[in-house]
Amino acid sequence: MPRYTLNVNGQNYTINPSSGEMPLLWALRDLVGLTGTKYGCGIEVCGACTVLVNGQPEKSCNMSVSEAAGRKIMTVEGLAADPVGQKVQAAWIAHQVPQCGFCQSGMLMAATGAVKAGHHGAEIAHEIDNICVCGTYGRIKQACQGL
Amino acid sequence: MKDHVNTVPEGDLPAGSLGRRAFLQGATAGLILPFAFGLTNRAAQAAAATPTMIGAYIRIAPDNTVTVVIGSTEMGQGIMTGLAQLVAEELQLNWAQVRGEHAPASALWPNPYGNPIFGAQLTGGSTSMMGWYMPMRTAGAIVRDTLLAAAATKYGGVWSLGQGGTVTDGAVSHRFAELLDVAATITPPSTATIGTTTRFIGKTMKRLDVPAKVNGSAVFGMDVKVPGMLFGAVVHCPTLGGTVRTMPAKPANATLVNLTNAVGVVAADTWTAMNVARSIQSRIVWNLPADTSSTDSAQLDALGQSLLTSTTATPFIGEQAGNPDPNSATTHIDATYSLPFLIHAAMEVMNCTASVTADACEIWAPTQGQQFVAPTVQALTGLTPDKVTVHTTFLGGGFGRKIETDYIGQAVLMSQAVGRPVKLIWSREQDFTRDMYRPKALIRVQAGANAEKAMTHLVYRNVSASINLQRGYTDSQNPEDTGALAGAIGMAYNIPNRRIEFLALAPCDVPLGYWRSVGESYNTFAVESAIDELALAAGLDPLAFRKTTMGGPNADPRAIGVMNAVQTLSGWGSALPAGRARGVAFLKGFGSYIAVVAEVSKSRAGEIQVNRFYAAIDCGTVVNPGQVTYQMQGGLLHGLSAAMWHQQTFVHGKAQVSNFNRYPIIRMGQVPDIQVKLVASTAAPGGVGETGVPCVAPAIANAWARLTGVRLRSLPFYPGRTMGDA
Numbered sequence: 001m002p003r004y005t006l007n008v009n010g011q012n013y014t015i016n017p018s019s020g021e022m023p024l025l026w027a028l029r030d031l032v033g034l035t036g037t038k039y040g041c042g043i044e045v046c047g048a049c050t051v052l053v054n055g056q057p058e059k060s061c062n063m064s065v066s067e068a069a070g071r072k073i074m075t076v077e078g079l080a081a082d083p084v085g086q087k088v089q090a091a092w093i094a095h096q097v098p099q100c101g102f103c104q105s106g107m108l109m110a111a112t113g114a115v116k117a118g119h120h121g122a123e124i125a126h127e128i129d130n131i132c133v134c135g136t137y138g139r140i141k142q143a144c145q146g147l
Numbered sequence: 148m149k150d151h152v153n154t155v156p157e158g159d160l161p162a163g164s165l166g167r168r169a170f171l172q173g174a175t176a177g178l179i180l181p182f183a184f185g186l187t188n189r190a191a192q193a194a195a196a197t198p199t200m201i202g203a204y205i206r207i208a209p210d211n212t213v214t215v216v217i218g219s220t221e222m223g224q225g226i227m228t229g230l231a232q233l234v235a236e237e238l239q240l241n242w243a244q245v246r247g248e249h250a251p252a253s254a255l256w257p258n259p260y261g262n263p264i265f266g267a268q269l270t271g272g273s274t275s276m277m278g279w280y281m282p283m284r285t286a287g288a289i290v291r292d293t294l295l296a297a298a299a300t301k302y303g304g305v306w307s308l309g310q311g312g313t314v315t316d317g318a319v320s321h322r323f324a325e326l327l328d329v330a331a332t333i334t335p336p337s338t339a340t341i342g343t344t345t346r347f348i349g350k351t352m353k354r355l356d357v358p359a360k361v362n363g364s365a366v367f368g369m370d371v372k373v374p375g376m377l378f379g380a381v382v383h384c385p386t387l388g389g390t391v392r393t394m395p396a397k398p399a400n401a402t403l404v405n406l407t408n409a410v411g412v413v414a415a416d417t418w419t420a421m422n423v424a425r426s427i428q429s430r431i432v433w434n435l436p437a438d439t440s441s442t443d444s445a446q447l448d449a450l451g452q453s454l455l456t457s458t459t460a461t462p463f464i465g466e467q468a469g470n471p472d473p474n475s476a477t478t479h480i481d482a483t484y485s486l487p488f489l490i491h492a493a494m495e496v497m498n499c500t501a502s503v504t505a506d507a508c509e510i511w512a513p514t515q516g517q518q519f520v521a522p523t524v525q526a527l528t529g530l531t532p533d534k535v536t537v538h539t540t541f542l543g544g545g546f547g548r549k550i551e552t553d554y555i556g557q558a559v560l561m562s563q564a565v566g567r568p569v570k571l572i573w574s575r576e577q578d579f580t581r582d583m584y585r586p587k588a589l590i591r592v593q594a595g596a597n598a599e600k601a602m603t604h605l606v607y608r609n610v611s612a613s614i615n616l617q618r619g620y621t622d623s624q625n626p627e628d629t630g631a632l633a634g635a636i637g638m639a640y641n642i643p644n645r646r647i648e649f650l651a652l653a654p655c656d657v658p659l660g661y662w663r664s665v666g667e668s669y670n671t672f673a674v675e676s677a678i679d680e681l682a683l684a685a686g687l688d689p690l691a692f693r694k695t696t697m698g699g700p701n702a703d704p705r706a707i708g709v710m711n712a713v714q715t716l717s718g719w720g721s722a723l724p725a726g727r728a729r730g731v732a733f734l735k736g737f738g739s740y741i742a743v744v745a746e747v748s749k750s751r752a753g754e755i756q757v758n759r760f761y762a763a764i765d766c767g768t769v770v771n772p773g774q775v776t777y778q779m780q781g782g783l784l785h786g787l788s789a790a791m792w793h794q795q796t797f798v799h800g801k802a803q804v805s806n807f808n809r810y811p812i813i814r815m816g817q818v819p820d821i822q823v824k825l826v827a828s829t830a831a832p833g834g835v836g837e838t839g840v841p842c843v844a845p846a847i848a849n850a851w852a853r854l855t856g857v858r859l860r861s862l863p864f865y866p867g868r869t870m871g872d873a
């Protein structure tokens with residue numbers, strides 16, 4: 001089995017996936033043991049699996065472990081240790097965004113990526129193309145307003 | 148050709164349970180909820196250093212935190228928070244010391260965690276607050292009285308409740324935690340009087356589950372980790388009704404399990420399991436049904452059309468009054484509405500973790516139907532319910548799909564086969580092509596109004612696939628399916644002459660289930676479109692016509708109340724910018740009343756653009772106004788995606804839509820402005836989880852008819868759209 005080192009939230013994890021083609025999503029969830037990143041569609045349309053790779057939002061269902069290795073990955077579990085991530089989390093709590101919460105890891109990562117890219121307020125929400133079946137969009141927009 | 152190998156038959160429910168069928172029909176079992184039935188406050192004997200359960204619902208820890216154990220499932224609706232507010236009120240807690248937790252599935256009957264409305268431990272029918280409002284308040288009051296008695300025993304004198312989890316005699320106070328040793332020796336009173344304060348009830352308390360849902364620590368079903376666990380995937384026969392004839396050869400990296408209508412795959416990780424599931428598809432030999440007419444959308448359509456006009460079929464009469472004689476009317480309508488099969492499409496796919504040994508079974512599942520889990524396990528393994536432990540995780544949405552137990556049974560069989568715990572996760576493709584779908588419906592409405600602008604008659608025929616019939620539920624009171632007529636019977640409209648009929652679209656072997664708002668999801672489209680058509684045909688204002696029709700000696704003031712509220716909120720009747728129009732719809736359902744106005748325009752592409760929604764709801768006593776508002780917003784948007792784009796179709800038994808790319812969900816940039824008004828009420832709490840959905844499609848169709856003169860009678864409005872072009 002191939003061996004890869006993933007740098008996730010500032011920590012190195014050595015994993016042995018059955019193949020380097022394994023999507024980062026499943027490597028994070030099943031091998032690294034970080035389950036905050038969610039599976040929603042597997043075909044890059046829902047955004048539930050969004051993580052930051054070198055600061056950029058990426059859909060982890062369509063990035064292989066071999067591509068991800070050697071880059072800096074941030075997941076929802078890493079937000080609390082990141083100054084921007086902290087602010088986004090605080091805004092989400094202040095506006096009580098989540099309902100079921102299942103899409104929210106992806107929403108938070110997309111928003112954090114947008115703030116890191118220099119977007120502010122309404123522009124942040126504009127950057128988020130993820131879906132939320134519970135319909136929390138209104139509060140996401142409000143939460144982004146203050147960022 | 149039944150296709151529910153793991154669905155527990157209604158007959159397996161404990162005696163006295165009204166079960167899945169009745170809960171959707173608003174039946175009331177009148178069960179007295181046992182406060183501490185079989186569960187005593189002596190569970191943690193004496194030691195004050197141990198968290199102590201007082202009764203079945205409240206646990207107090209040595210750090211003075213109070214955990215509220217809920218029988219309902221938290222799937223996004225905020226019920227964990229809402230029920231905890233009730234206990235916090237009775238115990239005068241500080242919100243920071245309050246915790247929430249899902250109850251274990253109970254094998255007792257009566258089930259202490261069963262919703263008092265119907266007895267069974269399940270979450271559905273928008274009944275959680277309805278059922279638990281008084282019982283949870285009473286449970287809080289019983290604990291209060293138990294603690295006060297404990298203080299009197301321990302310290303002497305007379306004690307009353309202080310703030311923040313304390314008792315006081317006016318001079319000294321003690322924390323609840325100091326009383327646990329004595330409280331554990333006291334038999335709680337059988338009932339107690341609820342308090343009169345409103346520190347928590349009626350307030351938008353922050354949700355208990357939000358912090359965990361923004362840092363990745365909330366455990367949903369698919370996040371469960373059990374030592375030694377393997378990972379599972381599943382591949383169902385692509386044709387409904389098919390069963391495994393020959394299993395493919397075992398691949399080196401996985402174990403295959405025959406699940407009758409599917410093959411389970413167990414591997415070292417989810418990705419491998421899903422890959423193997425995909426790759427063996429073409430190598431499984433299936434027994435296929437000879438005839439797929441009962442699982443083919445086009446053929447079911449043709450059957451439905453013939454039943455709509457059939458004079459020989461004998462319909463079930465859900466309601467009848469007067470003589471619905473068309474000659475009494477001067478204006479007539481005769482319209483047929485059609486609605487598709489719908490997929491539940493919760494963000495979290497079906498999944499379950501099971502650990503089965505020779506003498507026990509442990510289940511971790513995102514379930515809304517705890518009551519049915521142990522019977523499912525027993526049917527498959529012979530293990531009796533006392534050997535089955537069920538942990539309810541958070542749900543990434545349920546919408547009715549997670550009441551079922553098919554996915555739980557599969558995980559059990561897979562764990563049994565490999566002798567290890569297995570976490571089964573369906574791929575999205577399996578989730579969409581093996582749903583238990585919202586029934587397809589065709590509805591014909593004939594109605595009229597007289598010269599005095601009053602509605603004269605209504606003849607309503609609903610032809611829809613029947614959940615009850617498919618599951619073999621029989622009931623002498625209800626041989627067919629009054630659930631299929633929900634929203635068309637017991638209406639707030641006073642129509643003197645009416646006949647409300649149901650004819651099952653049968654045989655139909657597309658698996659059917661309870662989709663958020665169930666019967667109301669289709670009947671409201673027909674009822675509220677038809678009444679609008681009649682108003683426009685008679686040259687009347689649709690909102691005023693509805694109020695007139697609700698009026699008279701039997702008028703329900705709460706119905707008229709929400710109509711008035713939405714009229715004001717939406718500025719109904721005031722001028723709109725050119726190219727905009729309003730449409731209204733109303734529903735009395737789920738113990739609540741709602742009126743919705745949609746404001747629409749035509750997009751550049753000439754299509755429906757919903758600019759605004761206004762909703763007024765009277766759901767009785769409101770525990771958490773924020774959560775009610777969020778449920779309305781979410782329900783409206785759910786209804787909007789469904790109305791615009793959603794349908795599942797079947798060609799010779801094969802489901803055609805298999806992922807979100809062809810089942811578009813509204814996105815950030817498309818969301819209309821939404822205003823929600825909660826109409827003040829002191830009535831008992833009504834339901835809110837489903838109430839926001841049904842009025843959306845008719846409100847839009849009604850607005851579009853006013854804008855363009857074109858009447859839309861078929862859902863979805865834009866079938867076949869992809870996520871890209873939606």
Ligand code: FES
Nearest residue numbers: 041042044047061
């Ligand atoms: S799971 Fe990756 S976009 Fe949906």
Ligand code: FES
Nearest residue numbers: 100101103132134
């Ligand atoms: S909060 Fe449930 S899907 Fe977004």
